[in-house]
C-alpha cells in the first residue's frame with residue numbers, strides 16, 4: 001500500500017512540477033543542489049565551469065569581443081591532468097547557477113596552479129574582475145561577480161572563528177561547517193547605500209582620491225549595525241557632505257563584488273534648496289559638487305579616455321552602465337526631462 005501511495009505521490013509531484021514555469025523549476029533545482037550533497041556531486045560531472053586564478057576570471061578575446069568560456073567537466077579533467085592534479089580539485093568548485101535546461105554551472109579557482117600553463121592551453125588570460133565586468137556583455141557580468149564573491153568568501157572562511165578548527169564546504173559551496181563546534185557559516189555580504197542627492201535642478205556627485213581621474217559618482221556608504229536603509233542614507237549624506245535629507249525614494253539594488261561582497265541599495269534623496277551648501281568630509285572625499293542637467297548629459301556621453309584636456313586636467317565622466325550609480329544618474333536625467341517637458 002505504501003509503495004502505491006509513494007508512486008502516486010511521485011506522479012502527482014511530477015505533474016505539479018511540470019505545471020511550474022521554467023523559472024520556478026530552475027530555482028527549485030538550484031535549491032535542491034544546495035541541500036542535496038550527492039545530487040550536487042553528480043551534477044558536477046555534467047556541469048560547466050568558469051575558471052578563476054587568484055580571483056581573476058579567465059577570458060578569451062575573439063576579435064574585439066571578450067568571452068567567458070565555460071569548460072565541461074571533461075575539459076576540466078584534461079586541464080587538471082596536465083598538472084598531475086587529482087580530480088578532487090572539482091570538489092573546490094562552487095555552484096553559481098544553471099541553464100534553463102538544468103545544466104549546472106560552477107566556478108573554480110586554480111590559484112595554486114601555474115597561470116601561464118592554463119592561459120596558453122586555453123588561449124586566453126586571467127583578467128582583473130573590475131576590468132572584466134566593464135568589457136563583457138551584460139549576462140556574464142553578474143555571474144562572474146557572484147562567482148568571485150563566493151570564491152573569496154570560501155578562501156577567507158577556512159577556519160572556524162570559535163574553535164580555530166578547519167571548516168568544510170558543502171559540494172555546492174553554499175555553506176561551511178565546523179564539525180568541532182557544529183557552527184554553520186553562510187556567505188555574507190555588506191549592505192551599502194548609494195544615494196543620488198538632488199535639490200531638484202541639480203544633483204550632487206563626489207570623488208574619492210582612489211577614483212580614476214575625472215570620475216564622479218553618487219554618495220555611498222556601508223550601513224551600520226542597527227540601522228535601516230533610510231537611517232543609513234540620512235547619516236551618510238550628513239557625514240560626507242553635511243546636508244540634511246528631506247525625503248528619499250528607493251530605486252533599485254545590485255550585488256557588487258567590491259570590496260568583498262556588497263548589496264548596493266540605490267536611492268534618490270532630496271535636500272532643501274535653501275540649505276544646499278556642501279560641507280565635505282575631507283577624510284573620505286576629494287571633491288563633492290553640484291552638477292546641472294547640461295553637465296550631466298555631457299558627462300554621460302564622455303569616455304574616460306576622452307576626458308583628459310590639453311592642460312592635463314580631466315572633464316567629469318560617470319561610472320559605466322554596469323554600475324548602479326549610472327542607473328541613478330540616468331533616472332535623474334529622465335525625471336528632470338519629464339518635469340521640464
Ligand SMILES: NC(=O)C1=CN([C@@H]2O[C@H](COP(=O)(O)OP(=O)(O)OC[C@H]3O[C@@H](n4cnc5c(N)ncnc54)[C@H](O)[C@@H]3O)[C@@H](O)[C@H]2O)C=CC1
Pocket residue numbers: 190192194217218219220221222254256258259262264284319323324325326
Ligand atoms: N556599484 C556602484 O555604482 C558603486 C559601488 N560603490 C561601492 O560601495 C562601497 C562602499 O562605499 P564607500 O563610500 O567606500 O563606503 P563608506 O563611506 O562607508 O566608507 C568606507 C569605510 O567604511 C568602513 N567600513 C564600514 N563597514 C565596512 C564594511 N563592511 N566593509 C568595508 N569597510 C567598511 C571602512 O573604514 C571603510 O574605509 C565601495 O567600496 C564601492 O565598491 C560605490 C559607489 C558606486
Ligand SMILES: [Mg+2]
Pocket residue numbers: 219220221222240284
Ligand atoms: Mg562613502
